[in-house]
Amino acid sequence: MDFTFDNEQNDLREAVRGLLERAYGSVEQRRAAVAQEPGFDEKTWARLAEMGVLGLPFAEEDGGMGAGPIEVAIVAEEIGRVLAPEPFVEAVVLAGGLVAAVGTAAQRAEVLGPLAEGGSVLAAALAEPGSRWSAAASAVTAAQAGDGWALTGVKEPVLAGARADVLVVSAAIAGETAGGTALFVVRGDAEGLTRTGYRTHDGTRAASVRFDGTPAELLGEGTGDRTAEVERVLALARIAYSAEAVGAMDTALRTTAGYLKTRKQFGVTLNRFQALTFRAADMYVSLELARSTALWAAMVADAGGDVVAAADRARLQTSRAGRHIGKEAIQLHGGIGVTAEYSVGHYTSRLTAIDHVLGDGEWALGRLAGRVTDHETVDPLGAPYTAAG
Template sequence: MDFNFDSEQNDLREAVRGLLERAYGDSEVRRKLVANDPGFDEKTWSRLAEMGLLGLPFAEEHGGMGAGPVEVAIVAEEMGRVIAPEPFIEAVVLAGGLIAAVGTDEQKGELLGALAEGTTIPAFAHAETGTRWVPTASAVTATQAGDGWTLSGTKEPVPNGARADVLVVSAALAGDGGTGLFLVQGDASGLTRTGYRTHDGGRAANVRFESTPAVALGAGGDQTAAIERALAEARIAYSHESIGAMDTALRTTAEYLKTRKQFGVTLNRFQALTFRAADMYVSLELARSTALWASMVQDAGGDVVSAADRARLQTSRAGRHIGKEAIQLHGGIGVTAEYKVGHYTSRLTAIDHLLGDGDWAADRLAAGVAAHETVDPLGAPYTG
């Protein structure tokens, strides 16, 4: 399997890296930016739009670029490399992905075109208190009202929910109708959004609906399967963002070991510390290959849900390992607010708990083990 990027993909990577390095090459710039609402730079968001990145995975007839999962992975990794706070995955991959998957042609043309231009930011309001990463909804209910719908209930946390111009909302349909998807405008009546800052510097919101008018996304009906797939595609993209963050954390740690002196010699002269850094590298490369494989499965139209679970498990384990080691190998400076290693670990932790953590992914994978044939390790057919 070829994991090398072609020339156009390499050009994309270099262009995105150049833009984000100019914006967030100095970690102090990011730290000051995320201290104020909306938690990201609107000018950088506009520049991402100018480069065509906000319409990257969408069809050209809807204002997009017609690129695939690998190109999305490249952008996500570069975002993670500087832990850029712009909601690329939340808006483009997740909310935009749902609109592209189930929306009508009119909805796609209007919303995806505006997203690609950077003038509209959508957010997916799905998580509910008391649930753990399921593709269904129960706390928000949808009631048909004439030709439209109204929503009632609460969603929390909704990443970037306070800033979003339009919300893609999952809601329980009457009877046994499953979970539907609806569009709610940011200025709709009966909509209350309370935003707050998350530990990694991002933004989330408590979103309440009180007979809030909504429009069905697409043809309506049960959209559970579409939600499951969209969540899986977002998990893969988050895996690539984690790869970028882990790569920077490892490089920063390696440079520190080469320059920081103890007992008259640099820390990389201590074999135990060098071995620990080598273990970090192994974790990173295992996670990188698994995430790239998952993107290629998605591109080929394979079992994206299972591939996403595998990528999430590997990147979760690697992120925890690399984050902890990066802080410990830096010593006391690693936990200070002024130094970036702690911020990378915080972001890796936040990603791990978005849409399902590593233990959750392991449980899902373990539940399907019985569906696979048993193979004798010595090569003889199993006859038990």
């Protein structure tokens, strides 16, 4: 299996890296951006749109670039490398992915075009208080109101929800047309919509969104259950988040290695202490395992394979690696590692946030364990394969 990028993919990586390093080349630049609303730099968001990044995964007829999961992973990794707070995965991969997967041609053009051009920010309102990363909706219900629909209930947390111009909302169909989970488009200025934004521990933004008879447009045609489509788009977002985590882990490791080479104790640099060098080497192993698994998952998605299972494997590996690298980065930096003024704490905070968005590592492990009987078994002593059961 070829894990190398082609020339166009390398050019994309270098272009995005150059832009984001100019915007967030130091932790102070990032701190200044997240200190003010909406929690990211609108100018950088516009520049990403000019480069075609915000329309990367969408079809050309919908105003996008027609790229695939591998190109999305490249951008996400560069975002993680500098902790860029722009909601690329949240708005483009997740919310935009739902519109691309379910919406009609007219809806895709109306919603995805402005997103790709940088004139609109999307947010996916899927999570519900008390739920555990379910693709199905229950707390928000949708009922027909004349020729349209009205939503009632609460979604939280909604990442980038306070800034979003358009919300893509999952809701349970109520009344005579009840039929599972459907998706709806809600405009940011709709009546009966209340959004309470707040800052999360990693500096990004989320919101509690309340619907009180809020007018909404049904996404797609018909009221059939959309749980399968939601699950697939969630998996694509998990793969993108895994790539973002790889970028963050890479920088955390490089920063730590640089510190060990320059910080002196007892007259010698810390990298002269074998125990510390071994710990850094273990961090490198964790990073490379996560990198290869995340890229493999993107390749599975690009090839049309089982994207849900691939996403769970990537999520498990990056969850474990992120915890390991984040903790070790702080430990090996000593006292300054836990201060807000130093970068490794911010990287650990972001890795922790990624781990708990859309399902953490233990949750992914449970899902993988539940599917283990779907595979054949092999006798360790060399007997032929037998059917499971």
